[in-house]
Amino acid sequence: MSNEFRSGFVAILGRPNVGKSTFLNKVIGQKIAIMSDKAQTTRNKIQGIYTTKDAQIVFIDTPGIHKPQSRLGDFMVESALSTLNEVDAILFMVNATQKRGRGDDFIIERLKNVNKPIYLVINKIDQVHPNDLLPLVDDYKDTLDYKEIYPISALQGNNVDELVANLIKDLPQGPQFYPEDQITDHPERFIAGELIREKVLQLTREEVPHSVAVVVERIYREDEQKVHVQATIIVERKSQKGIIIGKGGQMLRKIGTLARKDIEKMLGDKIYLELWVKVQPKWKDKKADLQAFGYRQDDY
Structure with a gap:
């Protein structure tokens, strides 16, 4: 820079x-x-x-x-x-x-x-x-x-x-307000992430405590019919990843189906939702991870 x-x-x-x-x-x-x-x-x-x-x-x-x-x-x-x-x-x-x-x-x-x-x-x-x-x-x-x-x-x-x-x-000299790969700032991004996280917590209950973050990577419209939402569910341990994916991917599909319905209601649009699960050890204790996953300093 x-x-x-x-x-x-x-x-x-x-x-x-x-x-x-x-x-x-x-x-x-x-x-x-x-x-x-x-x-x-x-x-x-x-x-x-x-x-x-x-x-x-x-x-x-x-x-x-x-x-x-x-x-x-x-x-x-x-x-x-x-x-x-x-x-x-x-x-x-x-x-x-x-x-x-x-x-x-x-x-x-x-x-x-x-x-x-x-x-x-x-x-x-x-x-x-x-x-x-x-x-x-x-x-x-x-x-x-x-x-x-x-x-x-x-x-x-x-x-x-x-x-x-x-x-x-x-433009005046000044700071970079947003990460260089961020091209838009829809509040919907945050809400979509929260809806997915809500489903994870509802469906997995005790097995996955609140060590789950959801990052909505991209929201884009490819055609008039559908909006694509791509999101990553972040957990702290491999065992939690296994629980969220479930046998044969069953749990992840269930989370996706329920979250998709809610996101469709919110946006009034058909949604194609892609979900990934990623392990990031101790992310809750790392400031850089907290910020990357959308938690501002005054949130924690």
């Missing part, structure tokens, strides 16, 4: 379907599961984490930037706006195939009170003739004091690397 490691939070704003997910998947390099469409009204949803040896960008989607229909809606918009002043940079993404609309103007109005570098990102340039881009850039360029204007194709990758490189230059 270099002495000048840079890190920070970048908000992505834009009307629905401007290509925010496609952009993130391109930057992060793989599909990030879209776990739930339920509105996250009270917290920022960390959508993607991009890490290199010199920098880490935590991309967040700010909920609630929409035309409010009620006082609750007003409150949500205000909460979202206060968050915008806490990030290090903002990507305002628009669609190259559409003229500037009321939804875009609504976001622009809100961004006038934000004192952070704002990048205008014109996505889907692969779908328009280059000549059609200039009028669009002209239409937007004076609406805000943009740090840069980037025409990109998130799908094909045009200009995406350059945009990310420039974003990094805008």
Whole structure:
């Protein structure tokens, strides 16, 4: 890690379907599961984490930037706006195939009170003739004091690397917030792990005391039908591993079946659950293991 490691939070704003997910998947390099469409009204949803040896960008989607229909809606918009002043940079993404609309103007109005570098990102340039881009850039360029204007194709990758490189230059020097292999931070990850652990404890009772941790390694969507969940059950002794796997793998299958049903309920999606069991002696006494398995210092 270099002495000048840079890190920070970048908000992505834009009307629905401007290509925010496609952009993130391109930057992060793989599909990030879209776990739930339920509105996250009270917290920022960390959508993607991009890490290199010199920098880490935590991309967040700010909920609630929409035309409010009620006082609750007003409150949500205000909460979202206060968050915008806490990030290090903002990507305002628009669609190259559409003229500037009321939804875009609504976001622009809100961004006038934000004192952070704002990048205008014109996505889907692969779908328009280059000549059609200039009028669009002209239409937007004076609406805000943009740090840069980037025409990109998130799908094909045009200009995406350059945009990310420039974003990094805008970030302050700071720590690495997340492990380098972590690409997203879904609270669902934690809950899925807890549901699996609950089943282990329910089904094995006394044989396996509370020396069980569950690490959800990956949650990703491979297609529209199913979300894949891969998790490792960690125990302290070989004998416990044997109990959890059971004769012919019977116990592990049972744990998986019950946990899968609960996770499906939580996510409202079909789940393909893969479970492994690993022995890690005395993990409860090792700070590094505790942190790796998701236990923060104030939990123990």
